[in-house]
Amino acid sequence: MRVKSLSLTFANGLKLFDGIDFSVDEGERVAIIGRNGAGKSTLLRAALGMIPRSKSEGEWLYGEPMHNISGRKRRRLLCQVGFIHQRHNLVPRATALTNVIHGAMVRYHPSFRVWNQALAPAHLRDEGMELLERVGLADRALNRASALSGGQSQRVAIARALMQRPKLVIADEPVASLDPVAGEEVMELFSRLVAEQNSTLIFVSHHLPHAVRYADRILGVRDGRIDLDCAADAKSIEELGNIYGDNDDDDD
Ligand SMILES: Nc1ncnc2c1ncn2[C@@H]1O[C@H](COP(=O)(O)OP(=O)(O)OP(=O)(O)O)[C@@H](O)[C@H]1O
Ligand SMILES: [Mg+2]
Numbered sequence: 001m002r003v004k005s006l007s008l009t010f011a012n013g014l015k016l017f018d019g020i021d022f023s024v025d026e027g028e029r030v031a032i033i034g035r036n037g038a039g040k041s042t043l044l045r046a047a048l049g050m051i052p053r054s055k056s057e058g059e060w061l062y063g064e065p066m067h068n069i070s071g072r073k074r075r076r077l078l079c080q081v082g083f084i085h086q087r088h089n090l091v092p093r094a095t096a097l098t099n100v101i102h103g104a105m106v107r108y109h110p111s112f113r114v115w116n117q118a119l120a121p122a123h124l125r126d127e128g129m130e131l132l133e134r135v136g137l138a139d140r141a142l143n144r145a146s147a148l149s150g151g152q153s154q155r156v157a158i159a160r161a162l163m164q165r166p167k168l169v170i171a172d173e174p175v176a177s178l179d180p181v182a183g184e185e186v187m188e189l190f191s192r193l194v195a196e197q198n199s200t201l202i203f204v205s206h207h208l209p210h211a212v213r214y215a216d217r218i219l220g221v222r223d224g225r226i227d228l229d230c231a232a233d234a235k236s237i238e239e240l241g242n243i244y245g246d247n248d249d250d251d252d
Helices: 040-047 071-078 096-107 122-134 150-163 180-196 208-214 237-244
Strands: 002-009 015-023 029-033 058-061 081-084 168-172 200-204 217-222 225-231
Touching: 002 040, 015 040, 015 225, 029 040, 029 208, 040 168, 040 200, 081 150, 096 122, 096 150, 122 150, 150 168, 150 180, 180 208, 208 237, 217 237
Parallel strands: 029 200, 029 217, 081 168, 168 200
Antiparallel strands: 002 015, 002 058, 217 225
16 A cells, blocks of 8 residues: 555645655554544545545555546455444444355455345355354354444454455454453454455554554554654554553553
8 A cells, every 4th residue: 555645634624634655565564543533544544545635646555546547446456455444334234244244245246245144155154154253253143233232343343354355454443442351352363363364454543552562563643644654663652652642542
């Protein structure tokens, strides 16, 4: 992923970014840190061309110019990205298993649709069940997503993203709604599953120990810029916390 001179001003006049440059190489594990409202979520979406930016020399994904390709080619590229959103966006009325199996849709022809786990091919059901088992939710497979807790929903969203077998996994605060113990477990598991799939990982975290432990490289977003780009072990958690920590919110 590569972003060159990205500037973004919202319609309401808020100027968020002013000439951001960064790139992430294949196989890297990158944590993005920064205070609430610094622009982490927006940066990731803008990098994938998901929101209009005011000025930019371009965004590239796997060498393809996202700013200058057809809609169909763009969609095909985005199929390689498993995006775990800050709000997990499950289909509330569908079961946990159906939500996970939906992740596989992008691996098939655009006309291929799996609306319901009961209609899905057996191998996809098995694969979905295995992922649910790994995130500790096999017993909830047939519960509707709307009946799951925030943390359980987040695990389903992780399983769904991995079901895509994405080359690049982008996770916006993947364990934000989990209690500290579950957060640690799920982050551990998540990073292991991503590594097993040989995927590149970019994740946003407010929990600095996670950034240090599960990434190789840390990017810090502040004042509309990336003002930190270093190896994950280059700075202490205290140093990072002084600049990028949220005073009121330290539990990712
Ligand atoms: N569509 C929009 N119009 C105007 N302002 C917006 C819009 N989307 C986001 N913002 C503002 O841009 C800033 C960055 O938002 P963003 O969600 O990227 O922050 P963040 O770093 O992800 O924060 P958090 O840690 O709370 O998730 C915020 O001040 C937000 O209010
Ligand atoms: Mg955010």
